[in-house]
Amino acid sequence: MQRRAGAASASRSPNDAPCVPGADAVSVGLAAEEWQAVRLSLEVASRSVLVSLLPAIAIAWVLARRRFPGRMLLDALVHLPLVVPPVVVGWALLMLFGVQGPIGAPLHAWFGVRLVFTTEGAALATAVMSFPLIVRAVRLGIEHVDPGLEAAARTLGAGPIDRFLTVTLPLMSPGILAGAVTAFAAGLGEFGAVITFASNIPGETQTLPLAIYSATQTPGGEAMAARLALISFVLAMAGLLLAEVIARRMHLLLGRGA
């Protein structure tokens, strides 16, 4: 602790951090870079969850409750990031969202938004990677909701949106929460897709795992790698424990018992 505090005070200008990781990182103050990586990881992970939560709920609901042609295809598509190498996902994003890509080009031309090599891009890559995790958890949550309760709400005069908001959503909320926390925890550690799509830029896209990777590639970076690895571990554990605690409370609130 003491050591880190001392190191932090030594680094007065984090902007001076080198763009090429590992070049002379040792002399510039590890702690600043460490905290930057932690902050960035938290930011990227939370933004990725915010971005993917609503579409994930929509797709999970469609997959759980609707029967339509192409449902299996959609299911497979959603789960693709789980089985495809993350680097391939990053490459695909690069093709689609690159400044020359079919989505990236208009985004850049019309809104001036550039995703490649930015924090937003890292969040997008993380969102795509963790999307199947959220969809699975939310879908489990929906499958826990008795359709009979929705039918009862119908007979009591609740229209489709009304009963979704007042019956389905509250009852599936443990699933949503579980999905969000799992995706957040997994998002802290997304590596392949981020480094491929958003690169490894300290302060921009260098999240915890990328910083750890860089540290291991740097002579004398072992201590930094160990500390960052420990932080990763603590964050992930804290996230999972928090999810468990909240899930128990919600189940109690929903009258299901823990």
Added chain:
Amino acid sequence: MPEVALRHRFGREGFRLDCAFGAPAVGVTTLFGPSGCGKSTVLSGIAGLLRPQEGRVVLDGAVLLDTASGICVAAERRRCGMVFQDARLFPHLSVAGNLRYGLRRAPRDATGPGFDEVVALLGIGHLLERRPAGLSGGERQRVALGRALLSRPRILLMDEPLAALDAARRAEVLPFLARLRDAARLPILYVTHALDEVDALADHLVLMDHGRVVAEGPAEALAARSDLPLLSGRRDAGVLLPCTVRAAEPGALARLAFAGGELRTTLHPGPPGTRLRVRLRARDVAVAVEEPRGISTSNILAATVAEIRAAGEPSEIFVHLAVGPSLLLARITRDSAERLALRPGLPVWALVKAVTFDHRAARPAAGWEA
């Protein structure tokens, strides 16, 4: 007056529903039949939870379904209050939240009993802050009744509301159902396969089997028929007699007046003037051609043989006995009938033991009008 006609086929060779019936504008119409005969499907069709291939449902002058003219009102706008077998209370809402769910969504101009009135009627005031998970089965069903009633429905649809309860819980909820029936002033469609619920609640009876309506009419009229195997094939087949308590003194037999006579019974249904309906089982009625003397049986009623009909068992027959304007059924052996030379028009005595009446089958029935 509610009007229902539904035709639906599940799958190509699956179950076929094809039924039509009417129901009185106020009072309980019971759909009675064996499990799997399509009773619950009928309720789903009326509530709009199932869209039948063909059908017409008219309630309170409003056409809710008419496949011929392409009308199919969404379930949430049909205003059919439904009580499910498994209560289906919202687990994330308190009892009060459940009760108010339908009330909040009822049309502003709809009238009906208020929140406090319904809570008092069903005796659930002490449960309002509780969650459904902490309620007993009987309490849950009472809350479900209140929730449906508070949605200010055009009709109450009850899908075997007591079937999931044990005997003690049934006995707890049944009086509340009777009170609700009397307070609601609504048509109530009540699905059951339990005859004691029919006896306690039904004004109008619709008998169903294999997706079809076998017979319909006033409950007492159908119970007095011996040609309906669904009713007469049961060991507890018999007539339903509307009675009024004439005298009930502690320690003595109660005297129940019915149209055409009086019954002495060990039942104690209430003070004089209480109206009730008793099931007089055909197997508990004996027939004598001479006035019996020196016999323990308390009720010896002068009667006339109206009709003799075959029963399900080849060795048994049903004797229809006219006692004044009332009709009794006696299930006796074919052998006895031949021995006594019973024939329509013959004056006889009907013998009914005072201890034969079933407590379960005799509930105050203030709601029906004879």
